[in-house]
Amino acid sequence: MLVLDGGPCAVGIESTIVDCTRGVPVLLRPGAITRAQIAAACGLQPLSKEELPAHTPRASGTLEAHYAPAAKVRLMDAAALQTALDLLGADAAHIAVYARTMPRTQSTRLVMRRMPDDAEATAQQLFAALRAFDDQGVKLIWIETPPATAAWEGVRDRLQRAAAA
Template structure:
């Protein structure tokens, strides 16, 4: 039996499977099985009212999970699926509360990874609605996994099988767009930018309001290492590093500029000074620094521009949750 067939059997039996996607690795369960979905919350330590994203094999499965689907949903699916875009729609009758956090909406996407797509198609072929609920395969609030080894390190025996699809191509979670009220609302920035959405539908998505539905990965503290973090402007990095050195403490530096020429007692992790490549490397770099035995992770401030919005969102939430 190959790994995909085994994963399908495990999912049908109500077990958890680690799934590679183009964004991050997901912790998958049969989305139509509330008992299986409950295992996700137990394994992650996730609040029960925090909704999950349901992964489906194609836009032709939307009506299994959603009702009152606007034409715009199909237009965006045509442009961006398979890919890192989650659509929030009115839930269909019978969608478990465990998936939606008790809300009247559900998050849906078609992942752009060949292993995930093959799994979803094989799973759907066994009958049922063909959906796999799959939040990031890590402890709740911690750094999302971008390799199969990260999943095993985080969750161990809580996962029956981890499908290894190699490092994730995008490296941060999907863009989440709420279409449940008619006006597109951006609930979480991601690889698919507001400008790309505007090009597809003719208007920039609006900012969320207090009435917006809860969505995965939008809590103030999230994506965080156990090590405390601090954001510092690049011009002030040398001053902070000198102060840390004189106090006998070590830093792990997450930077997009070159390290000092002279020897330095700190760990310097340099990421590309370009937002897409930076996002790709971000979680693996944070995980490496979290394991480096340093007293503080110092993040060099990134540019404040629309191109860096998704990275800025992840860093802001990581800073809020670090050391918690």
């Protein structure tokens, strides 16, 4: 087996998967090419895979648990994340937190990394951050759910897949 490493990706979530076999584009996996760019190129607004679920092609990048790190990933809003850490108190160990809103904690054993406020910067570092948490031996990765906006669609997709494992 041969593995070529071209170094860090410029975008981080480069690949977009679009199914063009149904008469209308269906966005199977958002990525560097946005929904708006697909619409501009095709002249049609792409549907989501949930809008036409029958016969959705199975490609490696569209599997539900694709991109999962070894540690269990859980997505939660900032308030739920803070509540969970408050309940654990100083006992929080083997847990990593990746969040835009950094929670308060009494634990000195918690691994914390700030998620950028910018969707593009988060996309660029997302997989490196998840792999770094794995390298640090954490068992759980708690991630603040990204905003439900078009700019964050690709990041949300990758995080939902990571949490599905």
